[in-house]
Amino acid sequence: MAASIVCQVIGRSTPGPSRRACLHYDPHHTTHPLLVAFSRLCVHGPLRDALALLPDLAAAGLRVDPVAISRLIKLCVRHGTPGDGRLIHRYVYGRGGNGAAQSGSSLFVSNSLVSMYAKFGLLDDALKLFDGMPQRNVVSWTTVVAALANASGIKVEALRFFVAMLRDGVAPNMYTFSSVLGACSTPRVLTALHGSIIKVGLDSDVFVRSSLIDAYMKLEDLDGGRRVFDEMVTRDLIVWNSIIAGFAQSGDGVGAIELFMRMKEAGFLSNQGTLTSVLRACTGMVTLEVGRQVHAHVLKYDKDLILYNALVDMYCKCGSVQDADALFSRMPQRDVISWSTMISGLAQNGRSIEALKVFDMMRSEGPRPNHITMTGVLFACSHSGLVEDGWYYFRSMQKLFGIQPQREHCNCMVDLLGRAGKLDDAVKFIHEMNFQPDSVIWRTLLGACRMHKNANLAAYAAKEILKLEPDDQGAWILLSNTYADLRQWADAEKSWKVIRDRGVKKDPGRSWIELGKQVHIFIAGDLSHPCSEGIIQELSRLFSRVTNLGYTPQTEFVLQDLASEQKEDLLKYHSEKLAIAFGTMNAMEGKPIRIMKNLRICGDCHTFAKVVSKSEGKVIIIRDPVRFHHFEDGVCSCDDYW
């Protein structure tokens, strides 16, 4: 076997003298033909032939070039065959397994093997080999640190190994630092690491810098990340992507987009990674106009399904179903994600019937729905009160699509029944489903109880949540809100006391609106916006107009027990009202007013928006974290059902 491979390899690649060498081997003047063949196979493959020579090499007692061995190890990684890697390991270390016995068992080769195990996710093997190594250098340590930093759940171990490395007297290099930064879990550790990086003069390395930026961003220290970025003299595309992604992920979409503009000014061409981050920023912010501009960039990657899907999602989340739908129907190909995105997007925009129509289309011409598609379908049903359809899809998804209902589907069903006011059915469903109810389910029920003002059941659901998650803020807040809705101020106050005592803070209501290239943010009760005077005037103008059309403030949506004028004041300055006033002041002819909210819309603001849409003849679109409300001529797309 070996002989035929050797002849083949040598004969194939170099006819003439080497073929002779194959036949007349002189140990003093010529490299052994086995070694020649082996080295070639390590570079060009096939992997299988190279592996087949290992036993003969061992039998002949030949010492193989470590470079060749490590190339072979890399081939295994490329082929994704850990078994072959183990074979090489066994050959290199010999039967004794004492680490120094066989040919090629240098530090270099051991490092390659550790790295191979790490890349296959075989951490135990990597560590066992590492522990048995007679010496270890920076590379050995760095390989292990990187492997641990990339693993989930045991990142702390990376830090421990890093410290052990220092104790061992091995100096970290830029590779080590950029790896260990990925395991950096507290600001203190980060400060310490950053300090040592500067001290040893590695802070000019681009890799180290981008890891530093990423580490600051992951700890939500945007300024820290920004500073590292600003100090850089030479930046590459990945550094730009790091900082843009950091801003996009921490919710600072405006910052992300500004950086994207600067990146283009600096002459960098965006790649798929840049654009996905920028689209994510647009999706989070509902900056439709900027999103359209990004769309123009994306056109250069027109075959990229991921970017297309992200665009459809962005248009849906920005409340522009027309754009989303136009794009969806023009897409060269559509996968499950495309269809699911479109279905959920329509449902979120209150177009449940259309969502179900798209689902029918998908069934006839698209890919097979998956469990996330079904979540979208059930979401469509629950947000339109289509109880019967919901039951039908829930009951038949196993039979029709082979999808076993999961937790999230049960949650949709509880939502469907709860929203429709069938609270008893919802409770019955929870007790009969195949899962142990979790806090998500109870929270859904609690939301429905609040909507239908069933305080007793709400208290039950809240207690169940607090059994599972004793410190859950949401449970306390929803419970107290329920009492407030019922005007049971004593009970509400009791819950608020718990919230205050535990330091639970309620997120203030925030709304934002895009005007030109700027995003204006409004916080409930906060009149610090530069146009506040104008906004207050506009609000009173709107109030007098809508009062004539029959609007009265619904003070039951105010949560504290206050005199009714004070309550009206609080209501008046809800963030969405400030945004609506700002929107009507600056409205452009024929364009809808688009507003984003961080919390669910309040009932009074919902009525207000409806009446304003009629009195001002404007379309108002408000997106809350769950769905959209399109207000037009006094009605909302949600049919007052949300």
Place this chain on the structure above:
DNA sequence: CTAGGGTTAG
């Protein structure tokens, strides 16, 4: 032989 960013649907 060791290192950096992004990845869409709920």
